[in-house]
Amino acid sequence: MISRWHADGLEAALARAGLATFDAIWDLDEGYVEEPNVRRGGWSGVSRIALPFDDGARPVFLKRQANHVTRSLRYPVFGEPTLHRELVRLREFSRLHITAPVPLHYAHTKKAGEWRAVLLVAEVPGRSLTSWLDGYGAASRATKDAVMKAVAEVCRRMWSHHYEHRSLYPKHIFLDDSTSRISAAVIDLEKSRHRCLHPTFHVRDLDALNRRTPRVSRSDRLRFLLKAVDAERVTPAVREVWTRLVERAARRGVS
Ligand SMILES: Nc1ncnc2c1ncn2[C@@H]1O[C@H](COP(=O)(O)OP(=O)(O)O)[C@@H](O)[C@H]1O
Ligand SMILES: [Mg+2]
Numbered sequence: 001m002i003s004r005w006h007a008d009g010l011e012a013a014l015a016r017a018g019l020a021t022f023d024a025i026w027d028l029d030e031g032y033v034e035e036p037n038v039r040r041g042g043w044s045g046v047s048r049i050a051l052p053f054d055d056g057a058r059p060v061f062l063k064r065q066a067n068h069v070t071r072s073l074r075y076p077v078f079g080e081p082t083l084h085r086e087l088v089r090l091r092e093f094s095r096l097h098i099t100a101p102v103p104l105h106y107a108h109t110k111k112a113g114e115w116r117a118v119l120l121v122a123e124v125p126g127r128s129l130t131s132w133l134d135g136y137g138a139a140s141r142a143t144k145d146a147v148m149k150a151v152a153e154v155c156r157r158m159w160s161h162h163y164e165h166r167s168l169y170p171k172h173i174f175l176d177d178s179t180s181r182i183s184a185a186v187i188d189l190e191k192s193r194h195r196c197l198h199p200t201f202h203v204r205d206l207d208a209l210n211r212r213t214p215r216v217s218r219s220d221r222l223r224f225l226l227k228a229v230d231a232e233r234v235t236p237a238v239r240e241v242w243t244r245l246v247e248r249a250a251r252r253g254v255s
Contacts, residue, residue, distance in 0.1 A: 001075075001080055001084060002084070002087075002106070003107065003108055003109075004022075004106070004107045004108075005087065005103075005105065005106045005107070006104075006105050007102070007103060007104045007105065009053065009054060010104050010105045010120075012054070013051050013052060013053050013054075014051075014105065016052045017051055017052055022107050022109055022116075022118065025062070025064075025107070025118045025120075026064060026116060026118060028047070028049065028062065030047035030048075030049055030062070031047060032045045032046060032047055033046050033047065033048055033061075034046060041067050042065065042066060042067040042068040042069075043065065043066040043067065043068070044063070044064070044065040044066075044068050044082075045063075045064050045065075046061060046062070046063050046064075047061070047062045047064075048060070048061055048062075048123070049061075049062055051104075051120070058122070058123070059123045060104060060120050060121065060122055060123060061101070061120070061121050061122075061123060062118065062119075062120050063083055063086070063118065063119040063120075063121070064116075064117070064118050065081065065082060065083050065115075065116070065117050065118075066114060066115065066116050066117075067114055067115050068081060068082040068083070068115070068117070069081055069082060069115060070082045070085050070190070072085075081108045081115050081117035082117070082190050083106065083108070083117040083118070083119040083190070084106065084108060084117060085190060086119060086188075086189050086190040087103055087106040087119055089163075089189040089190075089192050090102075090103040090121065090189060091103060093158075093163075093186075093189065096157070096161050097157070098154065098157045098158045098161065098163070098186070099124075099154055099157075099183060099184065099185040099186070100124075100185055100186050100187060100189060101121035101122055101123075101124050101185070101187055102121065102122040103119070103120075103121050104120040104121060104122060105118070105119070105120040106118070106119050106120075124174045124176070124185045124187060125174070125176040125178060126174050126175045126176035126177060126178065126185075127174065127175060128170060128171050128172075128173065128174055128175075129147075129151065129170035129171070129173040129174070129175060129184075130169075130170040130171045132147060132175055133170055133213060133215065133216070136215055136216065137215070143182075144220060145223075146181075146182045147175060147182055147184075148220070148223060148224045148227055149182075149227055150175060150182045150183050150184035151173055151175075151184045151224070151228075152224060152227035152228040153183075153184065154173070154183075154184040154185065154186055155168070155186075155202070155205065155228050156228060156229075156230060158186065159201075159202040159205070162194055162195050162196055162201075163192050163193070163194060163195070164192060164193050164195050164201045164202065164204060164205055165186060165189070165191070165192050165205050165208075166191040166192055166193060166204070166205070166208075167188055167190075167191045167192075167208070168186070168205040168206075168208045168209050169208060169209070169212045170209070170212055170213060172186060172187050172188045173185070173186055173187075173209075174186075174187060200241075202228075202229075203241055203244055203245070206225070206228060206241070206245060207244075207245055207248045207249070210245050210248075210249060211248070211249050211252065222234070222242065225238065225241065225242060225245070226238065229241060
């Protein structure tokens with residue numbers, strides 16, 4: 001397990017910001033973008049800070065976690081810091097060209113039995129799908145189709161490499177419409193898993209997205225599903241996925 005990792009140029013940027021040591025980053029007195037999570041003796045908070053790069057300051061996201069570990073086949077007993085797991089995923093997604101935040105820096109310490117970990121990632125351009133969905137009703141057919149295409153593309157790419165996101169909510173999908181072609185990125189990979197043997201693992205991701213987009217019309221849901229599974233029309237296989245999504249939504253309720 002790597003205990004300290006930097007992307008190129010990051011050591012200099014951190015030094016310039018007075019953040020050369022683990023404790024300096026850990027002790028940063030910054031607000032949080034969401035209420036920090038406290039659970040099972042662990043703690044997790046995300047802040048947005050400006051970092052002075054060679055060519056000027058840019059916003060980055062700082063994730064800090066204490067006693068947040070994930071057990072897996074690879075780390076069955078003591079687990080690994082959850083942010084370490086996210087770093088590994090981000091590097092893997094970057095290698096596979098699945099659009100996600102660029103990882104910049106990671107470090108952890110273990111003192112008196114307490115894990116502390118920090119992860120810095122670049123801000124992804126654009127805005128979340130949650131924010132875009134606020135204007136869904138007023139969006140043109142062409143924009144809706146372009147957004148669905150972009151979201152479907154990033155999902156298909158992720159699934160084709162056998163990754164299940166496991167937290168695929170609109171707030172974890174970002175849309176960049178700064179060019180004529182809208183593109184999408186996924187964030188928050190800490191729960192993601194590599195799925196080798198399960199051929200329909202992606203239905204759970206589709207279900208997560210389906211249940212958190214209640215205002216989207218039924219016909220747009222079907223359009224999105226066709227794009228997401230790369231089908232031209234409703235085949236028996238598509239119908240089966242659709243039925244499973246409808247059943248899951250009915251069972252769990254839309255939240
Ligand atoms: N790289 C990023 N670019 C833009 N926004 C981000 C980025 N990373 C985090 N955020 C924002 O911070 C929120 C919390 O980050 P997230 O990675 O989801 O952490 P958590 O594991 O605490 O849910 C996200 O929902 C998003 O709004
Ligand atoms: Mg999150």
